[in-house]
Amino acid sequence: xxxxxxxxxxxxxxxxxxxxxxxxxxxxxxxxxxxxxxxxxxxxxxxxxxxxxxxxxxxxxxxxxxxxxxxxxxxxxxxxxxxxxxxxxxxxxxxxxxxxxxxxxxxxxxxxxxxxxxxxxxxxxxxxxxxxxxxxxxxxxxxxxxxxxxxxxxxxxxxxxxxxxxxxxxxxxxxxxxxxxxxxxxxxxxxxxxxxxxxxxxxxxxxxxxxxxxxxxxxxxxxxxxxxxxxxxxxxxxxxxxxxxxxxxxxxxxxxxxxxxxxxxxxxxxxxx
Numbered sequence: 001x002x003x004x005x006x007x008x009x010x011x012x013x014x015x016x017x018x019x020x021x022x023x024x025x026x027x028x029x030x031x032x033x034x035x036x037x038x039x040x041x042x043x044x045x046x047x048x049x050x051x052x053x054x055x056x057x058x059x060x061x062x063x064x065x066x067x068x069x070x071x072x073x074x075x076x077x078x079x080x081x082x083x084x085x086x087x088x089x090x091x092x093x094x095x096x097x098x099x100x101x102x103x104x105x106x107x108x109x110x111x112x113x114x115x116x117x118x119x120x121x122x123x124x125x126x127x128x129x130x131x132x133x134x135x136x137x138x139x140x141x142x143x144x145x146x147x148x149x150x151x152x153x154x155x156x157x158x159x160x161x162x163x164x165x166x167x168x169x170x171x172x173x174x175x176x177x178x179x180x181x182x183x184x185x186x187x188x189x190x191x192x193x194x195x196x197x198x199x200x201x202x203x204x205x206x207x208x209x210x211x212x213x214x215x216x217x218x219x220x221x222x223x224x225x226x227x228x229x230x231x232x233x234x235x236x237x238x239x240x241x242x243x244x245x246x247x248x249x250x251x252x253x254x255x256x257x258x259x260x261x262x263x264x265x266x267x268x269x270x271x272x273x
Contacts, residue, residue, distance in 0.1 A: 009229060011244035016251055021262070024216070024236050025269045031214030033072050037203055037227060039219035040079040040086075043240050046256050047187055049155050051081075051143060056089055063260050066267045068094045076206050078102060078199045080191070080223060082145040083112050101193070101223055102202025103147045115202065118147050118194045122179040126192055129175075133168045137161065148193035165190070186221050199223055200230035207231070217247075218259055 028034060038044060045054045056064075068075045075095040079086060083099035083106070090097060097106040098115075106112045127142065130151050134140045139156035142149060151168065153161050172183050172192060184191040199219075207215070207230075217227055220240035228237045228246040239245035240259060242252065251258055 009233075009246045011246055013242060013244050013250050014248065016238060016249040020249060021265075025265060027236075028214055028216070028266050029269055031072075031212070033210065033212040034070075034074065034214040034216075035206060035210045035212035036067070036073065036075050037199075037206070037215075037217040037219075037231075038075065038077050039199075039221070039224050039240075040077055040081060042187060042220035042256075043218055043224075043259055044077075044256060047154070051085075051152070060260060061090075061093070063263050063267075064090070064093055064095060067263050070267060070270050074206070074210055074212070078202055078219075078227065080148075080150075080186070087112070096206070098199070098202045100145050100147055101197050101199050101226075102205075103194070103197045105202065105205070115205065116196065118197060119180070120147050120194060122175075122181055122194075123149060126172075126175065126179070126181070129171065130192070133164060137164050147197055148191050150189050150191045152189050154188035184222060186223065198226040200226035203227045203230045218262075219247075 041047060041054055044060055045056060048054050064075060067073065076098060077086065077090060077095060078098040078101070080101050081099055083097070083104045086097050086099050087106070094108060096108060098104065102115055103118055104112050105115050126149055127144070130142050130149055133151060134142055137153060137156045137160055140151060140153045143152060153165065168190065169183065176182060180195050181192055182195050184193060203217070215231055215235035216238070217224070217231055217235060218238045218240065219227060224239070225246050228239070231237055237247035237249070239247035239250045242250060
């Protein structure tokens with residue numbers, strides 16, 4: 001899928017240093033209004049074999065609660081997950097949620113709302129295509145959301161994946177223009193979704209609503225690049241992982257504990273003199 005390229009942002013790899021982290025903590029403390037965007041899978045929790053196994057633990061829930069309790073701080077989880085599972089896992093927290101990369105959003109004390117009028121009449125035909133590839137690749141399975149279908153192959157044999165995955169991608173590209181859908185490759189998943197659904201658009205909604213003087217966004221995969229691109233140059237954007245990114249800084253792979261530690265440090269730093 002093509003990405004909107006900003007002339008002011010370029011992909012690079014620049015690790016978050018201790019000095020930068022200290023400046024981030026200082027800027028957070030000085031700010032009058034803060035806005036924090038967090039991805040879920042691969043950022044707050046590690047990837048697991050099956051999606052239902054990524055339920056948040058007590059430490060993560062406590063960290064998010066403490067962060068959301070900080071005055072003038074808005075926490076938004078923007079995830080590819082469907083709204084039902086986000087509601088079940090995170091709905092008790094005083095935070096805002098965006099499901100399916102922003103197709104659905106839930107603001108505090110409100111019900112879930114569609115962010116735009118999206119269509120999903122393409123799903124039956126595409127589902128039948130996906131099922132053919134599930135049948136060809138033992139361990140693969142389909143996850144269905146309101147506006148996307150996801151072909152998971154994390155549990156499949158790695159040697160069998162490459163050829164079948166390429167065949168699948170070539171097949172799906174034939175449908176893109178005619179059906180108003182787009183193909184998104186993630187971490188051992190390929191998602192087919194309605195065009196126009198992305199985290200960048202979702203992020204802009206909260207930016208315009210919140211008008212914050214401190215913005216932090218943390219994410220780990222291709223979907224988060226849309227958000228990084230949409231944020232102002234002054235935002236602290238952090239990619240979990242080493243590949244080049246539009247984010248200003250990178251963390252090493254498998255660093256969910258470091259992300260949680262950073263969020264905890266924001267809270268601790270707020271209450272120190």
